[in-house]
Amino acid sequence: MEFKRVVVTGLGALTPIGNTVSDYWNSLINGVSGAAFIxxxxxxxxxxxxxxxxxxxxxxxxxxxxxxxxxxxxVQYALFSTEEAVKDAGLDFDKLDTNRIGVIWGSGIGGLKTFLDEVVNFAKGDGVPKFNPFFIPKMIxxxxxxxxxxxxGLRGPNFTTVSACASSNNSLIDAFNYLRLGKANMFITGGSEAIINEAGIGGFNAMHALSTRNDDPATASRPFDLDxxxxxxxxxxxxxxxxxxxxxxxxxxxxxxxxxxxGMSAxxxxxxxxxxxxxxxxxxMKAALEDANLTPADIDYVNVHGTSTPIGDPQEVKAIQNAFGDRIYDINISSTKSMTGHLLGAAxxxxxxxxxxAIKNDLIPPTINHFTDDPAFDPKINFTFNKAQHRVVNIAQSNGFGFGGHNASVIFKKYQQ
Known part of the structure; x- marks a missing residue:
């Protein structure tokens, strides 16, 4: 069977460093941190x-x-970024077969704020259940x-992928597979997350997962840094x-x-x-390369999961070394989480x-907040520390790994007719 080709025709973003794709990209390439006091x-x-x-x-x-x-x-965030992407793609749904346009979306947690508010309100009450009728449809x-x-008015396949921090990579892969199999003409896909509330921060604090660098929030996300x-x-x-x-x-x-x-793995x-x-x-990473009929020699840039955790970053570097061999010295690696933080299911x-x-502009966004080399990492690896780097980017790979051991990796290529 011959697969159909799949292309990217629209983008939309709402991020901690920009509320449009243009603002997001400009912040990325200029090394802007989105971290500040809550x-x-x-x-x-x-x-x-x-x-x-x-x-x-x-x-x-x-x-x-x-x-x-x-x-x-x-959901508010999802609708906002999608409106930008629809406009960017120049979509007029009155002229398209909306039965063959679907939506596949990723979220690791969903409506955590709604769940928190409703349960707290119930706990403060007299024990009589007085839940908002929108509680469940707001939360799921x-x-x-x-x-x-x-x-x-889109009536194609419609569902959510939930695989923690790999969720929206999985949504992209599912949409990609439906399209190349000819099951639809177009997908709106991506992910959203809204966990900055008492439950989200408190829960991750309890796991000792979050940085506690309260003296300097702007530099707290330090992927691959010793500290x-x-x-x-x-x-x-x-x-x-x-x-x-x-x-x-x-x-x-x-x-x-x-x-x-x-590619997907556990x-x-x-x-x-x-x-x-x-x-x-x-x-x-190997599965994604095989799926794309590519070799490590074809990859120019890897946008790594790179969360800035003591145990997570070294394991990802080991994985890239294992998958890429000596090619690791010829590619650029960067963690944009150093600027955006970790958006979990939207990451x-x-x-x-x-x-x-990066492919469109032949420009690699940096890994900011690097101060001290970690001797655990080979100094010949190019982590694109602190400053964006120009290079021809024909093919880029992007990784996402989630609690539960969920892994998903996607690959994009310069379009050629």
């Missing part, structure tokens, strides 16, 4: 008092007060693609329009890049810790956008 709740008694929050987002101005109150922030993780499909002490929580959304090539050409769409492969090791030898991460989407734009 403003959305009182952090007095929390071990970590900072995060990478979305800034200047007006949900009521975007949706109207009545509609905004019906939607958890993770699958509701974001539902709202996107309702807004645009890294945990990840920085982020929030937001990223939307990618994936489209079957002939469908895109027929409607005269602009094309950012071609998606050529995706660590089968531990609930939260990665395999100590990076086994699952190595397998997933794969916003990092795929960074990878696509």
């Amino acid at each position: 403003k959305s709740f009182d952090v007095t008694h929390f071990k970590t008092k900072f995060a990478c929050e979305v800034k200047g987002f007006d949900a009521e101005g975007f949706l109207g007060r009545k509609e905004a109150r019906k939607l958890d922030p993770f 993780a699958d509701i974001a693609p539902g709202h996107i499909s309702i807004k645009y 890294r002490d945990g990840f920085v929580a982020g929030e937001g959304a990223g939307t990618i329009i994936l489209e079957e090539l002939e469908h895109a050409l027929k409607r005269g769409a602009k094309i950012y890049a071609e998606m050529v492969g995706g 660590d089968a090791y531990h609930m939260t810790a990665p395999h100590p030898d990076g086994l699952g991460a190595s397998l997933v 794969g989407a916003v990092e795929a956008i960074a990878s696509i734009l």
Whole structure:
């Protein structure tokens, strides 16, 4: 069977370092940190008092007060980034077969803020259940693609992928596979997350997963630095329009890049810790390369998972060394989480956008906040520390790994007719 080709025709982003794709990219290449003290709740008694929050987002101005109150922030973010992507792709759904356009969305947790608010309100009450009728439909993780499909009248495949921090990489892979098999013409895909609240920060603090560098939040996310002490929580959304090539050409769409492969694997090791030898991460990168019919020699840039945790970063480097061999010395590696923080279920989407734009602009966004070399890492590896680097980027790979041992990796390529 001959697979159909799949291309990227639209992008949308709402991130801690920019509320549009253009602003996000400009912040990335200029090394802007999105980390600051949390403003959305009182952090007095929390071990970590900072995060990478979305800034200047007006949900009521975007949706109207009545509609905004019906939607958890993770859905608000999804609709916002998707509106930009739809406009960017020049989509007029009245002229398209909406029965063959679907939505596959990723979220690791879903409506955590809604769940928190409702349970706290119940606990403060008199024991009589007085839950908001929107409680369940606001909270459930699958509701974001539902709202996107309702807004645009899209009747193709519609569901959510939930694989922790690999969720939106999985959503991209699922959409890619449906398209190349000819099951649809187009997908709105990506992911969103909104976990910067008492439950999210408190829960990750209890796991000792977050950085506690309260004296210097802006530099707290330090992937591959000797003094890294945990990840920085982020929030937001990223939307990618994936489209079957002939469908895109027929409607005269602009094309950012071609998606050529995706891999999935499991660590089968531990609930939260990665395999100590990076086994699952190595397998997933190899699987993506095989799916794309590529070799390590073809890859120019890897946007790594790179969360800034003491145990996670070394395992990923081991995995790249295992998968790429000596090619690791010829590629650029960078962790854009050093700027955005970790957007959990939305990370794969916003990092795929960074990878696509690296291809489009032949420019590698940096890994910022590097101060001290870690002797555990080979100094010949190019981590793109602190400053963006120009190079021809024909093919980029983007990794996402999640609690539970879920691994997903996607590959994009410069488009050629």
